[in-house]
Amino acid sequence: MATQQSRSAARLMMAPAVILLLGWMLVPLTMTLWFSFRKYLPLRGGDLGWAGFDNYTRFIGSSSFWPSVQATLVIVGGVLIITVVLGIILALLLDQPMWGQGIVRILVIAPFFVMPTVSALVWKNMFMDPVNGLFAYVWKFFGAAPVEWLSQASMQSIIMIVSWQWLPFATLILLTAVQSLDSEQLEAAEMDGASFLSRFWYLILPHLARAITIVVLIQTIFLLSIFAEIFVTTGGAFGTKTLSYLIFQRVLESQNVGLGSAGGVYAIILANIVAIFLMRIVGKNLDA
Template identity: 85%
Template sequence: MATQHSRSAARLMMAPAVILLLGWMLVPLTMTLFFSFKRYLPLRGDSLERGLDWVGFENYARFLSSSSFWPSVQATLVIVGGVLVVTVVLGVLLALLLDQPFWGQGIVRILVIAPFFVMPTVSALVWKNMFMDPVNGILAHLWRFFGAEPVSWLSDASLQSIILIVSWQWLPFATLILLTAVQSLDSEQLEAAEMDGAPAFARFGFIILPHLARAITIVILIQTIFLLSIFAEIFVTTGGSFGTRTLTYLIFQRVVDSQNIGLGSAGGVYAIILANIIAIFLMRIVGKNLDR
């Protein structure tokens, strides 16, 4: 509800943001699509000036049939799935715990949130060296203290190690959002359930968990989007070896290391499609929320 005057002013004021984002989305996307249908190996003398050969869907087919494709999908799914399970389960428990009254609530909350602010390169490096180093890492000290043989974490348990590092970074996010959701639960509802004779477990299952369902969905979707594109954590720790080459990292290697732009672009298109499928689900939820 407004006047014609304010509506045209609104359109004008929205223009810069819309145009910028439209450009940011369309220009590179078009280029990626373009390259994905071309043979483009700069190291072998291909260049834009001399024109690129049209190869149709060959890049797409080759990306799918390459021996590293399915392992990279698997690695991606294991890492994303693993982190989601760890962060959501621990996040719910932690949120319920932090919601209880105890001394020093504010300080503990700050301690729990802190990892989120650590830049990915730092957390990856600190974990890699000071914790997971098979000789001098804290975990190696701990293993030796109990008389066990230290583990070469990043080579022998590479996926688990990456999951641990990334979960540590994202647990605060899940906890914080779930805690906010827990706090919005009406205590009268719980008291009513208690009066109705529901024991603690039933209260959790029938009231708290359904109440958290929306927040959990949001946590899962947002984290998935970020986790699908985790880069620094792998770049700094294993460099994609020991079975930790995710789809993102595979594309990165195709483009940057082997300089096969066409192949990498085809991979990029796959990644964009994958991200969009998840994005649609997230948009539905956020969009519904807009109407309220």
């Protein structure tokens, strides 16, 4: 639907965005790849030459690698399960007729707008602090000993904080999907005598399948690289060192850039595996 003239204008106007993103992707990526094959210790001698695949094997071989993979999986998996399950329930609930629906909606999505450092600090101090936190008070009120959340139940705590941040996202997207469900279909099912459970199982859930997939994929990509929440709360201690955080420590804290870069390459590959699935869905949607 266009002429030659508008096509060349279009190419010209697209150029800045494409060139910038291409640079943003290729330059650091090439550097990371390069460093990952070097023995590179900026504070202890700088670039000490080729390392081959040494960094890659050492990164995997280090004692903190597998625990970090486990921590990553537990956090991502835990948050995904909590946000998707609660998100579906909340979406169905918010779709019901009620008074003040708009306000409830606002209350529910508010956590998404809180900057990660604020939510991490507020939870850490005002709720999870074993002495002055609100939880400690509640526990004492019921005669239980206060829990040292971020050391004794560090994973659960982080999962809880992150879930609180991401629940609004899941809810909002699932609510949008629920609202696009054809109400005549549901009414027909009701006329056919389907109970709420069977309506949920046979109509609502299949309808939500796409939205759930999208929530899972997008959240996975963001959750794989959560940083501030761990940086502010445990600093990677008490078994909460995720893969991203491990790489961050290797690169900036211990300044072993070669090793960290090899880790970075692993992280990029991991994220890309998830990304491919997401792109497929988004791409299909583009054709429609």
